Amino acid sequence: MNALVTDIVGAVAIAPAPPVSRVEAFIRSTTFDRPTLVIDTQIVARQFAALRAGLGRAHIHFAVKANPAREIIETLVGLGSHFDAASRGEIELCLSLGASPETVSFGNTVKRASDIAFAHNAGIELFAVDAEEEMDKIASNAPGAQVYIRLIVDASQADWPLSRKFGCARDKALDLLAYATSLGLRPVGFSFHVGSQTRRAEMWTTTLDQVAEIWVQAKAAGYDLDLLNIGGGFPAFYGEAIDHPTAYAARVIELVTERFGDVPRLMAEPGRGMVAEAGMIASEVLLVSKKSDNDMHRWVYLDIGRFSGLAETEGEAIRYQFITERDHEANGPCILAGPSCDSADVMYEKHPVQLPLGLKSGDKFIIRNCGAYTSTYSSVGFNGFPPLDVWVI
Amino acid sequence: MNALVTDIVGAVAIAPAPPVSRVEAFIRSTTFDRPTLVIDTQIVARQFAALRAGLGRAHIHFAVKANPAREIIETLVGLGSHFDAASRGEIELCLSLGASPETVSFGNTVKRASDIAFAHNAGIELFAVDAEEEMDKIASNAPGAQVYIRLIVDASQADWPLSRKFGCARDKALDLLAYATSLGLRPVGFSFHVGSQTRRAEMWTTTLDQVAEIWVQAKAAGYDLDLLNIGGGFPAFYGEAIDHPTAYAARVIELVTERFGDVPRLMAEPGRGMVAEAGMIASEVLLVSKKSDNDMHRWVYLDIGRFSGLAETEGEAIRYQFITERDHEANGPCILAGPSCDSADVMYEKHPVQLPLGLKSGDKFIIRNCGAYTSTYSSVGFNGFPPLDVWVI
Numbered sequence: 080m081n082a083l084v085t086d087i088v089g090a091v092a093i094a095p096a097p098p099v100s101r102v103e104a105f106i107r108s109t110t111f112d113r114p115t116l117v118i119d120t121q122i123v124a125r126q127f128a129a130l131r132a133g134l135g136r137a138h139i140h141f142a143v144k145a146n147p148a149r150e151i152i153e154t155l156v157g158l159g160s161h162f163d164a165a166s167r168g169e170i171e172l173c174l175s176l177g178a179s180p181e182t183v184s185f186g187n188t189v190k191r192a193s194d195i196a197f198a199h200n201a202g203i204e205l206f207a208v209d210a211e212e213e214m215d216k217i218a219s220n221a222p223g224a225q226v227y228i229r230l231i232v233d234a235s236q237a238d239w240p241l242s243r244k245f246g247c248a249r250d251k252a253l254d255l256l257a258y259a260t261s262l263g264l265r266p267v268g269f270s271f272h273v274g275s276q277t278r279r280a281e282m283w284t285t286t287l288d289q290v291a292e293i294w295v296q297a298k299a300a301g302y303d304l305d306l307l308n309i310g311g312g313f314p315a316f317y318g319e320a321i322d323h324p325t326a327y328a329a330r331v332i333e334l335v336t337e338r339f340g341d342v343p344r345l346m347a348e349p350g351r352g353m354v355a356e357a358g359m360i361a362s363e364v365l366l367v368s369k370k371s372d373n374d375m376h377r378w379v380y381l382d383i384g385r386f387s388g389l390a391e392t393e394g395e396a397i398r399y400q401f402i403t404e405r406d407h408e409a410n411g412p413c414i415l416a417g418p419s420c421d422s423a424d425v426m427y428e429k430h431p432v433q434l435p436l437g438l439k440s441g442d443k444f445i446i447r448n449c450g451a452y453t454s455t456y457s458s459v460g461f462n463g464f465p466p467l468d469v470w471v472i
Numbered sequence: 473m474n475a476l477v478t479d480i481v482g483a484v485a486i487a488p489a490p491p492v493s494r495v496e497a498f499i500r501s502t503t504f505d506r507p508t509l510v511i512d513t514q515i516v517a518r519q520f521a522a523l524r525a526g527l528g529r530a531h532i533h534f535a536v537k538a539n540p541a542r543e544i545i546e547t548l549v550g551l552g553s554h555f556d557a558a559s560r561g562e563i564e565l566c567l568s569l570g571a572s573p574e575t576v577s578f579g580n581t582v583k584r585a586s587d588i589a590f591a592h593n594a595g596i597e598l599f600a601v602d603a604e605e606e607m608d609k610i611a612s613n614a615p616g617a618q619v620y621i622r623l624i625v626d627a628s629q630a631d632w633p634l635s636r637k638f639g640c641a642r643d644k645a646l647d648l649l650a651y652a653t654s655l656g657l658r659p660v661g662f663s664f665h666v667g668s669q670t671r672r673a674e675m676w677t678t679t680l681d682q683v684a685e686i687w688v689q690a691k692a693a694g695y696d697l698d699l700l701n702i703g704g705g706f707p708a709f710y711g712e713a714i715d716h717p718t719a720y721a722a723r724v725i726e727l728v729t730e731r732f733g734d735v736p737r738l739m740a741e742p743g744r745g746m747v748a749e750a751g752m753i754a755s756e757v758l759l760v761s762k763k764s765d766n767d768m769h770r771w772v773y774l775d776i777g778r779f780s781g782l783a784e785t786e787g788e789a790i791r792y793q794f795i796t797e798r799d800h801e802a803n804g805p806c807i808l809a810g811p812s813c814d815s816a817d818v819m820y821e822k823h824p825v826q827l828p829l830g831l832k833s834g835d836k837f838i839i840r841n842c843g844a845y846t847s848t849y850s851s852v853g854f855n856g857f858p859p860l861d862v863w864v865i
Contacts (some may be wrong), residue, residue: 130636144813144855165813168856187813187855189759189773192834210761212833231763240735242815248764266695275815294744366582368603370624370643378637386783386849393786393816420537420558420580422635423786441585456779459852459859462537462580463561466852 095423101404105472106361106445114383115361115468116454118146122152122357123450126324126349127158130313133328134347140184142311142350143169145451150471151354152176163348166204167194174201184308186270186348188213188245195220199459206234207270207308209247211258218262226269227306228255230293232286246271251366252293256302268306268344276351276397277312278321280330291338305343313392315353315448318400324352326455359402360388360452360467364442365418376412381444384417384424387466389449390456392426402445405435419462496795498865499754499838507776508754508861509847511539513547515750516843519717519742520551523706526721527740533577535704535743536562538844543864544747545569556632556741561586567594577701579663579741581622581638588613592769600663600701603641604651611655620661620699621648623686625679639664645686649695661699661737662687668744669790670705671714673723684731698736702728706745710840711793717745744844751843753781753860758811769824770820771803773844774837777810777817781860782842783849785819795838798828806831812855 099107102119130139140163141155144415147169153176155162164170173183180202185195188209199221205218209229214281217224231246247255251455254387259266273286281290290307297304309331321327328347335345366380383389391397417424457467492500495512523532529541533556534548540562546569548555554575555562567577572596578588581602588599592614599610602622610617624639640648645662652659666679683700690697702724707714721740728738759773776782784790805824810817850860 142813147853147856164856166811166856168853168858170856172856187811189809189811191756191758191775191811209763210759212760212761216759216833242818242821243763244809244815244818245813246763247761248767250764250766254765283725363584363585365602366606368605368640370636370639370644372647373643374641382584390779390851416582416637418559418580418584420535420638422637425635425637428635440609455851455854455856457852458783458848459850460540460561461848463540463557463559463563463565463848465561 086402087256101472102359103445106359107443109361111468113365113468114387115470116358116388116449117361118148118151118354118358118450118469118471120150120357120471123154123354124158125150125182126353126356127155128162129324130328130347130349130352133325133332135329135332137309137332137345137347140186140348141228141347141353142186142208142348143173143333144455145350146354146358146454147172147308148454148469148471149176152178161346167191167197169196170201170203180204184346190216192216192220197220199224208255208259209245211255214255214258214262214264218264223263223265225265225306226259227270228266230269230271230290230472232271232273234288249289249293253297253300256297266302266304268304268308269297270308270310270346273311273312275312276317276341278314278319280322280327282333283312283334285333287338294339306346307335307339307342307344308346308348311348311350311352313347313349315351315451317398317448329351354449357447358448360446360449360453362444362446364438364440364444366440367438376414377446378416379413379434379438380416380418383446383467384419385426386419386421386424386458386461386466387417388453389417389426389446389458391452395427395430398427398430399449400447401432401434402447403435403438403442405437405442408435408437410434411436418464421462494865495752496838499752500836502754504754504756504861506858506861507756507780508863509751509781509842510754511541511544511747511751511862513543513750513864514788515542516747517736518545519550519746519749520553522717523721523740523742523745526718526725528722528725530702530725530738530740533579533691533739533741534640534746535579535741536566537848538563538743539747539751540848541862542569545571553821554739560584560590560824563591563594563596563821567784573597577739577842578769583609585609592617593653598660601648601652602638604648607651607655611657616656616658618658618699618792619652620701621645621659622665623662623664625664625666625682642682642686646690646693649690659695659697661697661701661735662690663701663703663739665703668705669707669710671707671712673715673720673727675700676705676724676727680727680731687732699739700728700732700735700737701739701741702744704741704743706740706742708744708748708844710791710841748844749841751841751846753839753842753846755837755839756835757837759833760831769807771809772806772827772831773809773811775811776839776860777812778819778852779812779814779817780810780857781846781850782810782819784840788820788823791820791823792842793840794825794827795840796831796835796837797827798830801828801829801830804829811857814855
């Protein structure tokens with residue numbers, strides 16, 4: 080029995096509608112004049128609690144870049160979260176909203192020297208580093224600071240694997256620990272990243288094995304490491320099954336403990352896993368067309384695209400799910416594109432999406448679980464369109 | 473003899489330095505606290521004059537999306553340019569800076585209905601369209617307006633070929649003319665796009681042949697077409713030889729006239745070709761590193777990346793040129809990356825760039841000819857970084 084609610088007067092059997100979230104109910108009942116991300120901080124709090132239950136004694140450093148909305152940071156400060164900041168701007172945001180400097184790590188391995196000095200003067204004590212020159216900058220601008228070395232790990236099984244952009248190869252890790260010591264810095268441990276949207280906890284094992292090998296070598300070489308930063312990778316639901324966040328996190332910690340024992344300071348940096356499911360975008364269909372009468376698929380153009388919030392559709396990597404008011408109608412394959420005059424502003428083409436045949440210009444179009452990596456990716460005014468608006472309920 | 477200027481006191485033979493543009497001189501003598509696009513409107517004016525000399529009686533509609541800086545629009549209004557607007561925002565911008573509504577075309581084939589009504593009420597008379605539903609929206613919101621049909625053309629030889637996102641297939645073109653008439657609109661002609669950065673005028677021939685075939689069919693079917701919009705594609709210099717804009721434009725018009733005769737209303741929409749060479753970005757090196765001591769190449773991290781202005785490096789499509797203060801030193805291959813904690817924020821990796829071996833954190837790094845498609849692509853605050861700043865000299 081499907082969820083179609085019949086409107087025949089006097090019908091006795093009404094199929095139950097699926098539960099509608101606060102965000103969805105709000106979007107359905109509200110008129111927007113531009114694409115708008117609607118966030119529910121209750122869901123952020125729920126995800127924090129679920130992750131904390133699984134992560135146990137590991138400190139959660141929310142990856143601020145995933146969504147720096149004031150209300151999200153305030154909610155997480157109130158719950159005792161720590162923070163992973165990518166820039167001076169993010170550090171200022173967290174501190175201004177009540178985070179203590181000792182709960183904020185400066186996790187970008189590429190920092191402007193003056194921003195390191197700013198962070199140091201603001202009381203930030205913990206910095207990520209993956210290269211000698213970065214170590215020099217930290218030694219000059221944050222003398223005596225604690226540093227952890229970001230390691231490159233091999234190809235992961237994440238939906239969005241990371242490049243070699245961050246981290247040093249394993250053959251350099253011990254040299255960087257020695258270099259930190261020689262500069263008067265305090266090398267405290269390692270960090271790594273399994274890759275964004277790693278859907279199953281078991282996918283962490285290969286990466287953890289690689290990092291544990293270096294960890295053991297460093298301990299054997301006499302380094303008194305006490306910090307392991309396991310980074311992010313905690314998944315959100317985009318249509319493919321994922322574990323409950325508590326079970327997922329607990330299993331990751333179990334895998335970590337098997338390999339590293341009781342590390343005094345464990346850090347985890349969920350971003351997507353914390354906020355993606357807390358938000359939906361209220362969008363609108365601008366045009367539905369066929370390029371040729373013989374085409375098998377339609378083109379559906381929205382008022383939001385790759386340059387106004389949906390940057391993670393690049394390469395069709397993240398596949399969002401949609402809600403329309405015609406979801407009970409018959410579907411057909413569509414190419415989904417954004418509103419700009421940019422030919423690259425196409426979200427899904429190689430793998431078209433199924434959308435209602437009756438979809439038309441003016442229809443409301445809700446994009447599910449896109450609370451992460453949308454609002455701040457939005458361009459400042461490409462094609463004269465304003466940036467993605469953000470409302471918090 | 474190279475351009476190295478020796479600083480040995482008393483040296484008699486000084487190699488002549490290459491001519492330095494106003495923008496370059498300004499950037500070299502100025503300290504910036506964030507990545508900044510510096511624009512010279514004199515170069516915009518020079519490009520406009522050069523293109524007009526070649527385009528003859530064709531109207532130049534500057535593609536505002538390429539760079540909507542107020543001073544650029546004001547300069548072009550003063551020179552008698554027309555404008556191609558992608559959105560209500562761009563229309564408002566042009567009108568507020570003195571453009572007459574009859575000189576502005578609404579060239580986006582994907583328009584919000586309320587924006588069509590706004591444009592119509594503001595006096596805009598000319599709209600692009602490629603689908604029935606768009607025609608319906610125009611008929612309802614801009615009754616009696618002039619429309620031109622955007623055509624899909626086959627794979628071009630452009631450096632950045634366009635997708636099928638815009639335009640209708642040729643088998644639909646005449647049907648759309650008929651449909652426009654049936655709705656009380658005035659179908660006046662066709663538009664197409666040869667693809668961005670089409671480096672040689674001769675590369676236009678295949679596309680023009682395709683469009684001319686439909687043009688002839690439409691005339692034969694009794695449509696009184698008087699407008700041909702040849703779109704953009706006018707190239708900028710990114711290192712590979714291009715023709716002088718006047719010669720290029722004149723040859724394009726020659727190729728058009730050979731196929732279409734004396735079209736009463738010719739339109740061209742240069743964007744990149746008008747403004748790319750008018751701007752340089754003042755950037756800074758944040759970090760130079762090697763991932764492993766055995767690596768052949770270095771990683772160079774700038775304070776600007778794909779999400780803060782250099783979006784056109786996607787797929788390494790547009791290859792910018794650089795100026796550093798060490799260009800007289802020996803070079804070596806580098807991967808060039810942006811400052812964000814995003815693994816996709818890498819500009820050139822498959823084809824590394826040659827950069828001075830002595831390059832280091834804090835060095836000024838000038839990106840040449842990037843006045844087009846940079847400032848507005850910039851994200852509103854990704855990773856806590858502010859958007860690309862724009863200064864006009």
